[in-house]
Amino acid sequence: xxxxxxxxxxxxxxxxxxxxxxxxxxxxxxxxxxxxxxxxxxxxxxxxxxxxxxxxxxxxxxxxxxxxxxxxxxxxxxxxxxxxxxxxxxxxxxxxxxxxxxxxxxxxxxxxxxxxxxxxxxxxxxxxxxxxxxxxxxxxxxxxxxxxxxxxxxxxxxxxxxxxxxxxxxxxxxxxxxxxxxxxxxxxxxxxxxxxxxxxxxxxxxxxxxxxxxxxxxxxxxxxxxxxxxxxxxxxxxxxxxxxxxxxxxxxxxxxxxxxxxxxxxxxxxxxxxxxxxxxxxxxx
Numbered sequence: 001x002x003x004x005x006x007x008x009x010x011x012x013x014x015x016x017x018x019x020x021x022x023x024x025x026x027x028x029x030x031x032x033x034x035x036x037x038x039x040x041x042x043x044x045x046x047x048x049x050x051x052x053x054x055x056x057x058x059x060x061x062x063x064x065x066x067x068x069x070x071x072x073x074x075x076x077x078x079x080x081x082x083x084x085x086x087x088x089x090x091x092x093x094x095x096x097x098x099x100x101x102x103x104x105x106x107x108x109x110x111x112x113x114x115x116x117x118x119x120x121x122x123x124x125x126x127x128x129x130x131x132x133x134x135x136x137x138x139x140x141x142x143x144x145x146x147x148x149x150x151x152x153x154x155x156x157x158x159x160x161x162x163x164x165x166x167x168x169x170x171x172x173x174x175x176x177x178x179x180x181x182x183x184x185x186x187x188x189x190x191x192x193x194x195x196x197x198x199x200x201x202x203x204x205x206x207x208x209x210x211x212x213x214x215x216x217x218x219x220x221x222x223x224x225x226x227x228x229x230x231x232x233x234x235x236x237x238x239x240x241x242x243x244x245x246x247x248x249x250x251x252x253x254x255x256x257x258x259x260x261x262x263x264x265x266x267x268x269x270x271x272x273x274x275x276x277x278x279x280x281x282x283x284x285x
Contacts, residue, residue: 005042005045009042010071010075011025011030013075014028018267021035049061068159076275079275079278089118090118091121094273095124095126096144097142097146098126098127099128099133102284104236111125129191145262147263148259150193160261166257168245169230169244170245172241174230181207181208181209182208183229185212185223185224186210187213188215193233194232196232196256212228217233224241225240234258262281265277
């Protein structure tokens with residue numbers, strides 16, 4: 001029978017999250033040698049190399065990344081079945097920080113679904129710029145953090161959630177007026193996408209004028225729907241009244257992609273935090 005061992009998968013996930021075999025082994029109460037043996041057997045079962053050593057520690061290969069995503073879902077489901085059979089629901093309070101750009105039209109429904117499925121878990125959610133979310137996570141003020149990058153890099157040991165194209169957006173049918181500065185709708189200074197959009201326009205020598213500064217993505221969407229201007233947003237921000245602008249037809253520069261990631265956990269996390277982290281990866285990715 002071709003099947004993976006659930007405990008080998010659990011060890012694999014913890015080693016990847018911890019960035020080392022020694023630290024990952026401690027989280028599943030194994031010696032380093034026992035964890036290494038489990039990983040060897042897992043690679044034998046997979047028939048591929050799953051982990052390599054780098055300057056930042058142990059990192060998954062492309063095959064390891066693929067297995068990691070499946071392993072998280074399998075572990076979350078396995079733990080959920082165990083709780084249902086043994087009457088041990090998840091309970092506790094967690095502080096969750098999320099970049100304002102992450103799935104703006106769906107996030108509240110996804111979090112509501114999680115709360116319905118696990119009523120004993122109290123989520124304290126805050127939204128903000130990625131750099132602020134990262135700073136609060138580093139300071140220990142957040143238990144789980146989801147951030148965005150547009151430079152193509154990945155924070156060490158973070159878990160990739162999704163990648164989206166960046167698009168110019170505006171009210172349906174709205175196109176830039178030729179010869180006039182592009183009216184720009186943004187968040188305030190320090191916003192990653194604002195800086196990216198302004199840089200792209202400067203490089204193309206296209207004049208622009210910041211006409212509306214919103215406090216969040218919802219405010220940007222409202223301003224765009226009202227026809228106030230154009231904005232750089234990730235693709236999932238398109239909504240009723242806000243359309244993607246064909247950049248080439250509008251003579252606007254290409255914008256690249258945005259990558260969303262969950263920042264790595266810390267050593268010694270309790271069971272509730274680890275399991276909620278896995279659930280969020282499964283439901284939000």
